[in-house]
Amino acid sequence: MSTATEQRTFDSLNPASGVVVGTHPLHDAEAVGAAVESAGEAARWWAGLGFERRKRRLLDYKAVLTQNLTRIATLVHEETGKPIGDATLETVLAITHLDWAARNARKVLGPRRVSTGMIGLNLAATLEYLPLGVVGVIGPWNYPVFTPMGSIAYALAAGNAVVFKPSELTPGVGALLAELFTQSVPERKVFQVVTGLGETGAALAGHPGVRKVAFTGSTATAKRVMAACAANLTPLVAECGGKDALIVDADADLGAAADAAIWGAMSNSGQTCVGVERVYVVERVYDDFLRELTERATAVRSGEDYGPITMPAQTDVIRRHVDDALAKGGKAVVGGAESVRPPYVDPVVLTDVPEDSSAVREETFGPTITVRKVATLEEALEKSNAVSYGLGGTIFSGNTRRAMELARAMLTGMTAINSVISFAGVPSLPFGGVGESGFGRIHGADGLREFARPKAISRQRFAIPGMNLTSFSRTPADMERLVKLVTFLHGRRKS
Template sequence: MIVRHRILRIGILPSSRYFSSFESTVKLPTGVAYRQPTGLFISNEFVPSNDGKQLTTYNPRSGKPIANVFAAGSPDVDYAVQSAGSAFRSWRSTSGTDRGILLYRLCRLIEEHKTLLGAIEAVDTGKSLDTVVTEDIQDCINVTRYYAGWADKIHGYSIQPFAEKFAYTLHEPFGVCALIVPWNYPLMLALWKLAPAIAAGNTVVLKTSELTPLSSLFLGNLIIEAGFPPGVVNILSGDGNTGAVLASHPGINKISFTGSATTGKKIMHAAANNLIPVVLELGGKSAAIVFEDADLEQSVKWCYSGIMSNSGQICSATSRILIQESIYKKFVELFKAYTVHRMSAGPLDHGPQISDVQLEKVMQYVRSGIEEGAHLVYGGKEIIGPGYFMQPTIFADVRDDMKIVREEVFGPVVVMDTFATQSDAILRANSSTYGLASAIFTKSLKLAVDTSQKLDVGMVWVNSSQDSDFRVPFGGFKMSGFGQELGEYAVKNYLRPKAVHLNLGITL
C-alpha cells in the first residue's frame, strides 16, 4: 500500500525533514529566491560527492554563475546504482495502480510548482520564462500524467497453438535504467524517460547535463513529497566522465540516452561490454521540403519555427530547407523579411546559445559556410555583450558537400537550396547520414502522403514543423539513433517479454 504523504503547497520551500543541508539560495531574475538542492539525489537524500568535486552552472543570458552543484564520480555512481538495485527488488512487485498513483502525485506537484520550475529552467537554459512555463513545463505535466495512466495497463498475451499447449507472455521491467539527458530541454527530456520507466516498474539513475542540472535536482524534492520509496529515483549531476561510468556500470540493465551521435556511439560501445540494450535519440540534419503549391506565408512561419525555436538547439530542427525552383527566390525573400520582423522586438528575444563553447562552435560553422561559398542572406554575427547570443543566420544557394549542409550545427543557422522535382527533393533529403525528421509543405494530400512514405526518417510533419505530441512516438533512423520516446512505444522501451509455456497433456 502507498503511504499518503502531505503535499506541500509551496513557492519557496520551507524547512522540512525531506530537505538536506546540501543546497544554496538562488535569486531568480523574477526577484524570487528559492533553495536549490546542490547534492546528489540518492536514496531520497541529497548527499555530497565522494571526492567533494563541484561544477558551476551559468546563466546563458548573462554568463554569470548561478550555483555550484556536486559532480558524481565513480563511487557515487556505484552508490546510486546499488540504491536503485536494492529498491527494484520491492518496487517491481508494486502494483501498477500504486505506481500510477505516485506518478499522478508527482504530476500534481509539478503542476503546483509550475512557475517556480519554469523560472529555474529559464535561468539555467537562458530561455524566456513564458516559453518554459507554457511549453516545456506543461509538457512535463502532460507526459507524467500520461504515463501515470499507463502504469496499470501493462499486460501480456495468451497464445494457444493447439489443444494440449497453452502459452502466455509477461512484460517485465528490465531493472535499473540509466537515463542520460542533454541540456536543451533538461526537465522535459528527463521526464520523457523517467515517467515511462517508472510506470513500467523499473528504478532509475538519471544523469543530468553538467550545464543544466538545477531543475532535475529540484525534482528530487518532489519525488520525496510524492511518496516514492528511497532508491526508485536517483539523480546525479556530472559531466561526460559521470555518464561514461554510468553507461559501463555492470549494475545497469538498460540505457536511454539523448544527445549527439558522437556521444551516442561511445554510450553504445560502453554498453556493449555488458550487452546492455540501449535506446539512442541522437542528432539530425532534418530537411523541410517546400513544394510550389504550398501556402508560402504559412510555410515561411513554420520553417522559421522549425529551425529558430530554442535558438536552433533542437535535435529535430528542420535546418535544411529545399524549395521548388519556381518559388525559391520568393521564399528566400519572405523568410528573410519574416526573420527581420521577428528580430524587431529585440535582438536578444530569440534566446542565447547554452554556453560560450557552444556559441563558438556555431560561429565556426558560420565562418565555414562563408568560406565555402554559401550566400549569406542574413545574420552571421555574434551579438557582443553579456551572455552567449548570435544573430539568426540564413544561408542560400548552398551545395550538398558543404559542412553546414552535411553536419548538425545545433544553432540558429538555416541553409536553403532549390529542387526541381519530387524525386529530386526526396533524393537530397535522404542523402543525409541522419534520419530523424522531415517537414513537407504542400496543398496536395496525395503528394504529402507519397513523399512521407519515401523519406527515410522517423518522423514527418506535413504543413508544420516541430509540433510533436506526447502521445505520438518520437525517434529516428540511421545516425539519428533507434528506439522511440513518447506514446506507448516509450513504455515498451522499458519492458522485456517473457514467454511461459504450459503443457496441457503432451506426453513423451
C-alpha cells in the same frame, strides 16, 4: 561551461550573464555505485506495487510538477538562458507525457493472451512485459525537462527505478525533478539524480547494476556511452543529433511554411535536435517562399525571442558552418558571419549553399537555416535523405496523399506534415531516429516497451493423443500425422 572545484563540486552558470545558478556535487564512481545499489532495492519495491498503485503515485507526481510549474520553468530559464515561455512549454509537454505513460502502462505492458495457432491448439499462451530493474538516464541540456522525462516517465511507469545524470550545464533542473518526486514517493529511492561531468555519466553507463541506459546527446558522445555499456552488454536507447529538412511543395501554404521553418530553425536558439536546419523548395514557389521567410527571420530578435547559446563552444561550430557556406559560394540573405556574437547568435538565412558544405551536412545547432531551390519533389526528397542523420522532418503541401507519400519516404524516425515538430507533442507517438541520429524509441507504447522485457509463457491445457512431438517416445506415426497436418494447413500455393 561548468567547472569542478577543489571541494569536489561544480557550478552551473547562467549562459547569458555568467552568474552562478547553483553548486552541485561532483559524484564519482563510488557515489554512482551507491546510487545504483539503493536503486536496485527500490526497483524491487516499485515493481511490486503493480500498475495501479504506480499509476496513482505517478499521477500525483504529475500534479506536483504542475503545481511547481513556475519554479521549474524559472530554473530552466536560469540554467539554459531560454525564455520563460519556452521553458514553460517544454515542462507542460513533459507533464502530458508523464500522464500518458502512467495511464497506459497496464494496457501496453500488462499480461494478455495471444493466439497459439493450430500446432499449439492444446496450449494457452500469454505475453507480458516486466520491469528491467534500474534504468540509467543521461540527459541533455537543451531541453532539460522534456527530453529526459521522455525516458524517466516511461521507465518509471514500466516499473523500473531510475538514476538520472543530467547535463553538467543543467544539474539543478535534474535535482529539482528528483526532489519533487519524493513528495509523491517518499518510501524508497525510486528516482535519484547523480550530478557531475563526463566521468559521472561514464560510471553510470558502465555500472553492472544498470539494466538499460537511455542517452540523449551528440552522436560522438553516444558512441562513447555505447562503449561503456558494452562491457556489461547493457542495452542502450540513443537519441542523437539531427539535420532535419523541411520540404515545400508548389501548392503549400507559403506563409505557414515560412513561419514553421523560422520557428523550427530559430526557437531555443536553434538548439533543437529535431529543429529545421535545411529547406528544399520547389522552384515554382521558391522566390515567394524566400520572401516570406526573410521577412519573418528579420523580425526575430536574439535575446528576446530566443536566448543565448547555452554551450559556449557551440558558437565556434556555428561560426565555422556559416564561414564555410559563404566561402563555397553561399549567400547570406539574413545575417551572416557577423551574426555570431557570443553568447548570442542572430538569425542567419543562407541560400545557394553547396550540398557538400558543413552547413548542409553537419548538425549546426544554432539559429541558422539553409534554403535551396529544387526542380521537383523527388529532388527535394533525394537531397533530404542524403545526409547521415535521420531524426525528424517536415513536409508542407496542399496535397494530403502526396505529403503522406513523401513523409513515408523520408529516411527519418518522425515526420510532421503542415506543422513543425508536432510529433513530439503527441504522447502516443514514438520518438527516435535512424542512422547517426540513434536507435530505440522513447514516448508512446514503443517507449514503454523500451524499458521492459517481454516475457512469453506457454501452458499446456491438455495432451493431444498421437501428437507427443517433444519426447523421445514419439513414433514415426506421430511425425507422419504432423506432416499431414502441416501439408493441409500450409501446402497449398497461392496464385
